[in-house]
Amino acid sequence: MDFSARTVACPKGFSNHSFHIITPILEADYVINICKLKTHAMTGYSGGIKNLFGVIPGLEKPQMHYLWPNLHDFSRMLLELAQTVSPQLTIIDAIDAMEGNGPTGGTSHPLYMLLAARDLYTQDYFAANLMGIAPMKIEMIRQAVEAGLARPSEIALIGDAVPENLTPFQMPDTKKLDFTGNVPGFLQKPFLFFAQRLMKSYPQVNRDKCVGCGRCAESCPAHVIKIENKKAKFRKKGCISCFCCQEMCPVKAISVKKAL
Numbered sequence: 468m469d470f471s472a473r474t475v476a477c478p479k480g481f482s483n484h485s486f487h488i489i490t491p492i493l494e495a496d497y498v499i500n501i502c503k504l505k506t507h508a509m510t511g512y513s514g515g516i517k518n519l520f521g522v523i524p525g526l527e528k529p530q531m532h533y534l535w536p537n538l539h540d541f542s543r544m545l546l547e548l549a550q551t552v553s554p555q556l557t558i559i560d561a562i563d564a565m566e567g568n569g570p571t572g573g574t575s576h577p578l579y580m581l582l583a584a585r586d587l588y589t590q591d592y593f594a595a596n597l598m599g600i601a602p603m604k605i606e607m608i609r610q611a612v613e614a615g616l617a618r619p620s621e622i623a624l625i626g627d628a629v630p631e632n633l634t635p636f637q638m639p640d641t642k643k644l645d646f647t648g649n650v651p652g653f654l655q656k657p658f659l660f661f662a663q664r665l666m667k668s669y670p671q672v673n674r675d676k677c678v679g680c681g682r683c684a685e686s687c688p689a690h691v692i693k694i695e696n697k698k699a700k701f702r703k704k705g706c707i708s709c710f711c712c713q714e715m716c717p718v719k720a721i722s723v724k725k726a727l
């Protein structure tokens with residue numbers, strides 16, 4: 468197994484202008500991006516674009532959350548990463564998808580479908596719709612449409628027809644009061660600045676479930692988690708609400724608490 472990584476240029480990058488990517492991806496002749504369809508605590512939706520965050524080596528992922536702590540910038544980074552990797556084919560497994568507190572704490576929501584496309588941006592737009600999620604309320608999809616990467620008007624479905632009356636997916640707790648998706652892109656930053664304190668979500672640990680494994684603390688880019696007496700202890704100050712901790716917890720001991 469090759470765990471090495473190399474730095475590659477990202478001319479369209481807005482910060483580092485490069486990404487550190489695992490070598491097997493860089494050396495592959497053909498990249499097939501395979502992912503599960505699910506809701507996600509930070510981004511709301513996780514499909515082909517978000518899955519490519521997996522090409523960043525393990526513990527560098529939390530660092531990237533720390534570099535781009537707000538959803539607008541993080542989504543932009545994801546799009547730039549997707550353009551850098553540029554997979555030839557993306558397959559979204561929606562046979563058994565996930566709703567609720569994804570990416571790891573959600574519940575099963577089977578759609579019994581596989582979605583394959585060369586254009587992962589438009590595919591994510593289509594897949595969000597299948598989940599009953601307005602695609603333009605998902606920041607990375609909205610930016611993909613605005614950048615001309617996703618072209619919803621060109622969707623052409625080949626294969627079985629989509630069943631009618633699909634049940635909408637439950638959103639993660641972090642998104643249930645999130646109305647930032649309704650704010651135009653150019654107002655996102657000033658709006659978020661004022662709304663942040665009211666709308667911010669924080670992780671909350673269920674001490675009865677916590678087994679003190681420390682995986683949340685290892686993955687926290689802001690270093691605001693300590694293990695004390697074999698239980699995780701969170702400090703609100705400094706938390707960037709990335710929910711890496713929730714993603715890593717093996718016993719689903721971390722839930723979401725809204726400041727509002």
Ligand code: SF4
Nearest residue numbers: 687706707709710712
């Ligand atoms: S406590 Fe959790 S949500 Fe907050 S910064 Fe650390 S990993 Fe992210």
Ligand code: SF4
Nearest residue numbers: 677678680681683716
């Ligand atoms: S990852 Fe979960 S079980 Fe492990 S210390 Fe953190 S909260 Fe506890």
